[in-house]
Amino acid sequence: MSTTRHLVNRRRRLAVVAATTAPPRADSAPVEEPQPTGPTEAEPEHTAGPDAGRAAEPDDAGSPAAEEQPHDGRPRTGWPRLRIRLPAVLCAATVLLGTFAAWSFTSAAELRDDPTRQNTALTDISRTSEVKGQIADAVGAVFSYNYAAPAKSDLAARKHLTGKAVQQHKEMLAEVRAQAPEQKLVLTTTVTESGVEQLDGDRARLLVFADQSNTRTGKEEETTYAAAMFAVDAVHRGDTWRIAAIDTFTR
Amino acid sequence: MARVRTTRNPLVVAAIVLTVAAAGAAGWGGWSHYGAAHDDSAAYAEARDDALAAGEQAVQNMNTLDHAQVEKGLDSWEESTTGDLHEQLVDGRAAFVKQIESARTVSTAEILSGAVTELDDRAGKAGVMVALRVTVTAPEGKPAVKESRMLGQLTRTSEGWKLSALGQAPVGNTAG
Numbered sequence: 001m002s003t004t005r006h007l008v009n010r011r012r013r014l015a016v017v018a019a020t021t022a023p024p025r026a027d028s029a030p031v032e033e034p035q036p037t038g039p040t041e042a043e044p045e046h047t048a049g050p051d052a053g054r055a056a057e058p059d060d061a062g063s064p065a066a067e068e069q070p071h072d073g074r075p076r077t078g079w080p081r082l083r084i085r086l087p088a089v090l091c092a093a094t095v096l097l098g099t100f101a102a103w104s105f106t107s108a109a110e111l112r113d114d115p116t117r118q119n120t121a122l123t124d125i126s127r128t129s130e131v132k133g134q135i136a137d138a139v140g141a142v143f144s145y146n147y148a149a150p151a152k153s154d155l156a157a158r159k160h161l162t163g164k165a166v167q168q169h170k171e172m173l174a175e176v177r178a179q180a181p182e183q184k185l186v187l188t189t190t191v192t193e194s195g196v197e198q199l200d201g202d203r204a205r206l207l208v209f210a211d212q213s214n215t216r217t218g219k220e221e222e223t224t225y226a227a228a229m230f231a232v233d234a235v236h237r238g239d240t241w242r243i244a245a246i247d248t249f250t251r
Numbered sequence: 252m253a254r255v256r257t258t259r260n261p262l263v264v265a266a267i268v269l270t271v272a273a274a275g276a277a278g279w280g281g282w283s284h285y286g287a288a289h290d291d292s293a294a295y296a297e298a299r300d301d302a303l304a305a306g307e308q309a310v311q312n313m314n315t316l317d318h319a320q321v322e323k324g325l326d327s328w329e330e331s332t333t334g335d336l337h338e339q340l341v342d343g344r345a346a347f348v349k350q351i352e353s354a355r356t357v358s359t360a361e362i363l364s365g366a367v368t369e370l371d372d373r374a375g376k377a378g379v380m381v382a383l384r385v386t387v388t389a390p391e392g393k394p395a396v397k398e399s400r401m402l403g404q405l406t407r408t409s410e411g412w413k414l415s416a417l418g419q420a421p422v423g424n425t426a427g
Contacts, residue, residue, distance in 0.1 A: 098273045104281050108284040108288075111287040111293070117290070193420055195366025227422040
């Protein structure tokens with residue numbers, strides 16, 4: 001171990017230390033400061049000798065590595081907490097926000113799927129009055145019958161009925177049709193009150209109160225009135241509402 | 252410094268992107284939820300369903316009476332009503348009790364269907380129509396079953412929707 005080599009190593013080491021800022025210097029200070037008496041170059045050299053010798057070895061092995069160490073070392077003292085903290089905070093925030101997003105979407109969907117909201121009776125004013133008006137007309141047309149113009153009733157049935165209601169209507173009017181020619185029967189149905197129970201897109205259910213007048217003009221003219229109540233399932237086909245089923249509440 | 256930043260970036264940047272995406276989703280979700288929860292037509296729809304449920308129950312109550320439990324039955328009538336209708340029931344109660352106790356009838360009602368015909372949410376007024384089947388059992392003879400077309404007016408009170416008017420839908424020469 002020649003002194004020149006020690007000196008060179010020390011200079012190198014000092015240069016490295018000088019290049020870095022406060023924290024590493026504070027680290028190395030306790031090693032060098034116990035000998036502040038002689039600020040000569042040789043004095044620290046002596047006491048630091050064994051230390052410097054050991055430190056010199058890696059210095060010799062590769063100075064670039066030694067140069068990087070302080071760089072790495074510095075963030076290690078200041079950054080580690082932040083390095084862990086920032087991603088952790090981001091993760092926590094992501095989980096919390098994600099949970100909130102998932103909850104809000106599902107609960108919004110639940111709210112929208114609520115049967116109360118699905119039913120747009122009255123809330124959709126124009127569609128409610130549209131279905132009410134068209135079904136009232138349809139009921140009036142298909143449940144009216146004039147012995148003198150039976151074809152009119154058939155036409156009305158074709159126009160306003162669909163599905164199950166076609167057969168139901170046929171059965172309901174069978175008796176009237178059979179008696180009509182002989183009794184010169186005129187059946188007139190007028191909807192007096194109707195309300196939309198359900199309205200969901202192209203489907204609706206209405207409660208209908210209707211008056212029926214039955215006029216027989218066969219032998220002597222006689223008119224009877226009857227009150228009717230029934231529910232109607234309606235479907236929207238093309239641009240008209242048609243009666244799809246008639247519920248007369250029979251047990 | 253520059254080297255440190257480049258080694259940190261991919262992870263942290265990915266985390267930031269995820270967080271921002273989550274924040275966006277949360278914002279959107281919150282907005283969507285707020286919209287769904289504060290929908291005016293939804294509140295109106297709820298009022299409609301509340302009115303219908305209360306109306307049907309009230310109409311059923313008003314058509315149910317057991318002579319053996321007249322007082323209890325009439326209490327339920329009074330609880331179901333408000334305004335003039337309520338006054339009429341209270342005023343006529345004594346006479347009605349006598350009448351039912353001598354007739355010894357039991358009436359039960361079944362709601363077949365019901366619909367709200369009009370609803371003024373702000374004024375707290377609603378109209379309902381109810382299809383009803385009433386069975387009246389007298390001490391002797393077969394139970395009489397009749398179907399009723401009821402029209403009722405509802406008024407919203409602090410205790411919910413109550414009937415302020417009730418009657419049969421008129422039958423007559425409206426047709427023809």
